Amino acid sequence: MTHDSSRYMMPMRSKLKWFMTATLLVSVALYYFTREVIPRQLVMYTGQPGGFYHQVGAYLQKAWESQTPGQLSLQTSSGSQENYHALRSSQADLALIQGGVVDLNGLSIIAPISSDLVHVLVRKDAAIKRITDLKGHAILVGMPDSGMASSAEKLLQFYGLDESNAQWIYDYFTEMEENGDIDAAIVTAGILNDDLNRLLLTGGYRILPVEFSEAFCAKNAFFTQATIHRGLYRMGEVLLQEDIPTVATKALLVASKNISPKVIDQMLVTLFEKSAGLHSPVMINAREVRQQQDLSLHPRAMQYFHPADQIGYMANVIESLAALKELAVALVAGLYLLWDRWRRQQEKELAKQLFNDKEKLDKLLAQTVDVERRYADAHSQEDLQGMLRQVMQIKIQALEELTHESLRGDRVFLIFMTQCSNLIDSIQSKMNRISSDARNNLNDPH
Incomplete structure (x- = not known):
């Protein structure tokens, strides 16, 4: 190499060095600011303080904060409708929503977590034998804009009952204890709901069967036939004496559309591997989720529950490679x-x-x-x-x-x-x- 060519190459090398240094700094900055991370703070809407949704939220909060450096703040609510609007308005990152209450398009279903049974409660001494007998009576259907109220409305309308031939009262079902004028309550809840168990323990109530449940489920998505098994509840001094046919829907863990996939991954691990479910035996396990074909889960959740799905696997690989391009x-x-x-x-x-x-x-x-x-x-x-x-x-x-x-x-x-x-x-x-x-x-x- 001649002396002149050496003098030419030195500034070229210097420029290349500065260019590569700038590229390194910009790439690291892009990777740092665009990488998927678990946020330090998440907000989750649950339900009434004594309800099962809030119990599930408390279990998840404890498990989440023990397994990640982030915090999960719980917000009580009137129910699924309020939780839905909180997700839509970005007030919440996560929420528990009763299936079939709202249109979940635009939101991300992470997983079903439990089954909510429909309990049609009437006073023990009331001359009410079936749901159609509720015509002309005061019926407590649930909090305004709650999933419980939505389920109750659908059930009553199926039996031909509306506000023209029955009095619908929008309040939490424990109000039945305080208000003797309320003849019945329709409670959609998990079997471990503290308020429901405490109400039945008084011995002052009966549970009516949901007749024609197969037809009701055929007309209402997310509902399935179910049974309230005898012995499941203590009704005063005795256990429930007979199986009662009813219907059930699912409690869904739902996230906002822009939730980080890292949050979904960790939440699934928390739910199905690190075992918030140990505190709640009625929670659905991963095997049961895989058997359900009627849920449109977030793609990350689909990859978790169906790892053999090669399309999902390749999509995950491509997504990971795209995320690592800056790195x-x-x-x-x-x-x-x-x-x-x-x-x-x-x-x-x-x-x-x-x-x-x-x-x-x-x-x-x-x-x-x-x-x-x-x-x-x-x-x-x-x-x-x-x-x-x-x-x-x-x-x-x-x-x-x-x-x-x-x-x-x-x-x-x-x-x-x-x-x-x-x-x-x-x-x-x-x-x-x-x-x-x-x-x-x-x-x-x-």
Whole structure:
């Protein structure tokens, strides 16, 4: 490489180094600010303080905060409708919503977590034998905008009951204890609902069967036939004495549309592996979720419950690769900068070696000049022999120690080696002449 080309390459290398440094910094910044992370703070809407949804929320809160560095704040609510609006307005990140109450398009279903049974409660001494007998009575249907109220309205309308032939009261079902004018309540809740169990424990209520349940489920999505098994509740001093047919819907864990996939991954682990369910035996397990085909789960949840789905697997791989593109660019830039630093270090070491070799060459050159100066005045075989050994040692030392390629091709080094060779030849020639003169003197007596 010529001197001019070297001068041209140096600024090019410098520009490339600064470009790669800038690329590294920008790539790391992009990766840091766009990577998927679990937020430090999440808000979850549940339900009434004594209800099962709030119990589930409390279990999840405890498990979440023990397994992640984030916090899960719980917000009580009137029920599914309020939770739905909280998700839509970004007031909530997560919420528990009763299936079939609202249109969940635009939201992300993470998983069904439990079954909510429909309990049609009437006072024990009331002359009410079936749901159609509720015509003309005061019926407590649930809190306004709650999933419980929505289920009650659907059930009553199926049996031909509306606000023209029955009094619908929108309040929490425990109001039945305080208000003796309320004849019935329709409670959609899990079997571990504390308020429901406490109400039935008073012994003042009966549970009516839901007749024609198959037809009701055919007309209402998310509902399935179910049974309230005998012995499930304590009704005063005795356990429930008979199986009661009813219908059930699912409690769903739902997230806002822009929820981080990392949150979904960790929430599924919390629900189905790290075991919030140990505190709630009625929660649906992963095997039961896999058997359900009627739920449109978030793609990340589908990958969790159906890992053999190759399409979902490949989508996950592609998504992961896309998320890592900035990090890959940063890695390339970082490797280049490491290589550039190593190269410059090597150049420094080679330059230092070249400098040291040149200093050695100057010293060896001075030694040969000194020998050459003494050579002119030397006339004895002994002196010349010593000079010859000294020059040969200087030459061998130069060949062994001066190894830098740039120095070996340097004009000064070539002059030095030529000088050594010529001086050796001159010393040997002079030694031969002295030997020849000595033999001639011995042969010529005059």
